[in-house]
Amino acid sequence: MMDKKDEAIRIKYEKLGVEKYYKKYAFKYTNPHFLQIEELLINNEKHIDYSKVLDFCAGGGEASKVLQELGYKGMMGSDPFTHKLYKRNVKRPCEKWSFEEVIRQKMTGDYSSIICSFGMHLCEEKKLYPLTLELFQHAPTLVIITPHKRPILEEITGIEKVHEDFALTPKGKKVRLKVYGNVFIKEGK
Numbered sequence: 001m002m003d004k005k006d007e008a009i010r011i012k013y014e015k016l017g018v019e020k021y022y023k024k025y026a027f028k029y030t031n032p033h034f035l036q037i038e039e040l041l042i043n044n045e046k047h048i049d050y051s052k053v054l055d056f057c058a059g060g061g062e063a064s065k066v067l068q069e070l071g072y073k074g075m076m077g078s079d080p081f082t083h084k085l086y087k088r089n090v091k092r093p094c095e096k097w098s099f100e101e102v103i104r105q106k107m108t109g110d111y112s113s114i115i116c117s118f119g120m121h122l123c124e125e126k127k128l129y130p131l132t133l134e135l136f137q138h139a140p141t142l143v144i145i146t147p148h149k150r151p152i153l154e155e156i157t158g159i160e161k162v163h164e165d166f167a168l169t170p171k172g173k174k175v176r177l178k179v180y181g182n183v184f185i186k187e188g189k
Helices: 004-016 018-025 034-043 062-069 083-090 099-103 125-135
Strands: 053-056 075-078 113-117 141-146 159-168 174-182
Touching: 034 062, 034 141, 034 159, 034 174, 053 062, 062 075, 062 083, 062 113, 075 083, 099 125
Parallel strands: 053 075, 053 113, 113 141
Antiparallel strands: 141 174, 159 174
């Protein structure tokens, strides 16, 4: 069962579509699962390099705020809809890269990890492969935090799930953290 706030966001996504939802609510957006994001990032610190993180599909900067509380300073965000909210909340730079722009190789920079909390499940299936491969051009590790089983990146040739964890919402729903690596990068191909 979903939290009321999460349910409301999902219903608004369905009614408005993702882009229209964020045009209308971008500056007020808050992730209803902040506590689970916080728990997962803290509990998995030893599995993820937080030294230079791109908070992709950053929302209000929930993941970045947790990293700041852990003492990390090397993060920036990217979100085409909530970039102003991220900058206000986190006081760090935020790019506006959309899935399409990343696929078209508009993304810049190299990162120790890319963390995408509550965003990649919104990517169309046909765009997931090129998006994932392009993200791996900028970081050796991709961390997905999702309220779904999707996306299932380990089904993509060359991508391996190296770690997985979950946190429960008060209603017992799993919020998953999946850490992925690129086999081809490891093998030097």
